[in-house]
C-alpha cells in the first residue's frame with residue numbers, strides 16, 4: 650500500500666465526469682487500498698477516485714465516525730459504479746473536502762438516501778443512510794460527476810474560523826447539554842462578518 654497524492658481544487662480532473670468501472674482489475678483493487686490509506690492519513694471520512702487522479706466511478710467512505718462501537722465506527726465502504734436510487738427530505742450539512750483544504754461549506758443535501766454499488770468482490774449491495782452518513786455518500790458521489798461541494802455550497806468559511814465558532818458554541822452549550830447544530834454555526838458566521 651502507498652499514499653497517493655490528493656488532487657486539489659483547480660485541477661480540471663476534479664471537474665470531469667468519471668467513466669464506469671468495466672472490470673475490477675488488480676489496479677482498481679490496489680487503488681482502493683491506497684485510497685483507504687490516503688484517506689486515513691489525511692483524517693478524511695471519504696475519498697473518490699478522481700481525488701487521486703483516476704477518472705473512474707468509485708469511492709471509499711467511512712461514514713460512521715460517531716458510532717458508539719468500534720467495529721461500526723471503523724467500517725469502510727468501497728462503492729464501485731454507485732447509484733443513488735432514492736432521496737428523501739433535506740438537511741443542511743457542514744462539509745469539508747480533502748481536495749479543498751482549509752475550508753468548510755454549508756450544503757443542502759437529502760436527509761435520507763439509498764445507494765447501491767459493487768464491492769471489490771464484484772458483489773452488489775444497497776444501503777440506506779440518513780443524516781451525516783447520507784451526506785458523506787452524496788459528497789463522494791458528486792465527485793464522480795465532477796462536482797465539488799464548494800461548487801454548490803450556500804456559504805463558505807475557513808476551517809480555522811469554523812473550529813473557532815464551534816468551540817465558542819460548544820462552551821456556550823456545556824451547561825444546557827444541547828448539541829451545537831449547523832444552522833447555529835453558520836448564523837454565528839454571518840453575525841461575525843456583519844460586525
Ligand code: ZN
Nearest residue numbers: 745746747748
Ligand atoms: Zn470531497
